Amino acid sequence: MELFDVAIVGGGPAGSVCAAFCAGTGLQTLVLEREKFPREKVCGDCLNPSCWPVLQRLNLAQRVRDLPHSKLDSVEFIAIGGRNVIVDLPSGDDCELSVKRSLFDALLLKHARELGAHVREETTVTVLVHNENWKIETDRGENFSARILVGADGRNSTVARLCNLLPRPARERVALQAHVPLPQNFGRRVVLQFLQEGYSGQAPVNETELNLCLVGTPPTISRLRRWAEDHFEIIADQSWRTITPLTRSPVPCAHGNVLFIGDAARVVEPFTGEGIYYAMQSGELAAIAIAKIIHGKDPQSALRQFARACAEMYRGRLWINRLARMAVLSPRIASVLVRFAPVSSVAMRLLTARIISRE
Numbered sequence: 001m002e003l004f005d006v007a008i009v010g011g012g013p014a015g016s017v018c019a020a021f022c023a024g025t026g027l028q029t030l031v032l033e034r035e036k037f038p039r040e041k042v043c044g045d046c047l048n049p050s051c052w053p054v055l056q057r058l059n060l061a062q063r064v065r066d067l068p069h070s071k072l073d074s075v076e077f078i079a080i081g082g083r084n085v086i087v088d089l090p091s092g093d094d095c096e097l098s099v100k101r102s103l104f105d106a107l108l109l110k111h112a113r114e115l116g117a118h119v120r121e122e123t124t125v126t127v128l129v130h131n132e133n134w135k136i137e138t139d140r141g142e143n144f145s146a147r148i149l150v151g152a153d154g155r156n157s158t159v160a161r162l163c164n165l166l167p168r169p170a171r172e173r174v175a176l177q178a179h180v181p182l183p184q185n186f187g188r189r190v191v192l193q194f195l196q197e198g199y200s201g202q203a204p205v206n207e208t209e210l211n212l213c214l215v216g217t218p219p220t221i222s223r224l225r226r227w228a229e230d231h232f233e234i235i236a237d238q239s240w241r242t243i244t245p246l247t248r249s250p251v252p253c254a255h256g257n258v259l260f261i262g263d264a265a266r267v268v269e270p271f272t273g274e275g276i277y278y279a280m281q282s283g284e285l286a287a288i289a290i291a292k293i294i295h296g297k298d299p300q301s302a303l304r305q306f307a308r309a310c311a312e313m314y315r316g317r318l319w320i321n322r323l324a325r326m327a328v329l330s331p332r333i334a335s336v337l338v339r340f341a342p343v344s345s346v347a348m349r350l351l352t353a354r355i356i357s358r359e
């Protein structure tokens, strides 16, 4: 059996970016991905401007701009009852844009392949055994062996579960997502709309389609869907993707010689649209640590540096996550704040600036 330097479970943004950086430095890199790409995902499809530096280091920024996308000029917060606050987003090369995950994720995974990573799609990891190295079994009955393992398999991480690290999910909320026909004159805005039953995120992803996300609780989600069907005149047999949990405790990002990145390590509140950035950035940080270990540096020290770099990435930002969660769990209170213009427009402008900048 071939011994890989690193096996990465999950080929989303976290896993693909980690694989690209590992393969780019000459490591024998394996990616095991459950789905066949291209595939859609429950996501708002918005790329926070902080993603650009990572994409530039991957030499992918222009290829992302070449994908069908929408440039987003502004974010509009809408309170229950309809009062709104509009905040401008940056323009130019550092703009926020929306691109379908089927296109974005497929490009990242293709790039990892181009740099030499071995990618196995439609391959679900089912068993992990650790002796000197990791032995990985899949649902196809195949076995792989690797010196280092990376869990990049999302919020319901199998790797974390098989390592007995997956926290009990708080199944308090559920998300639905669909691409629906773009309403006329929707404009180039992201809409974050508070509703009695939860909230909705809306963003155009190209000239003809709107990404529509709904987040509610199990008892309210069907009412939210009916609201969306009426509001956007959606056909009755529209298919919706779904995901839960929206919140869970973090998993340690380094545990023995398994590293966790992206949603597998920490699930952030979708409302702020930062998850893809954290996934890509943590993928890059993991690759730096893995290269050090494979090239003979002290593994404990490399893992400690990785853990510190991950903590630094979130430092001073988790309050935004908590604030966003409070707002979406209490849409009525959040709506009162949005209605309280002009104070709210200053607050929303400051908050948006903080979310889209890493300075």
Ligand SMILES: Cc1cc2nc3c(=O)[nH]c(=O)nc-3n(C[C@H](O)[C@H](O)[C@H](O)COP(=O)(O)OP(=O)(O)OC[C@H]3O[C@@H](n4cnc5c(N)ncnc54)[C@H](O)[C@@H]3O)c2cc1C
Pocket: 009, 010, 011, 012, 013, 014, 015, 032, 033, 034, 035, 041, 042, 043, 044, 045, 046, 047, 048, 123, 124, 125, 126, 152, 153, 154, 155, 157, 158, 159, 175, 176, 177, 213, 214, 215, 243, 246, 261, 262, 263, 264, 268, 270, 271, 272, 273, 274, 275, 276, 277, 279
């Ligand atoms: C409603 C909603 C809206 C959101 N909107 C935004 C937004 O607009 N912008 C933003 O930046 N973020 C947004 N996010 C967050 C974002 O979607 C995630 O943070 C991001 O997808 C995390 O990337 P990842 O690579 O860590 O995990 P994922 O993208 O979840 O990728 C994990 C991969 O692992 C694979 N996998 C899982 N189990 C196995 C297994 N056992 N074996 C092999 N493969 C496996 C899966 O098939 C998947 O491809 C949103 C989230 C939600 C829920």
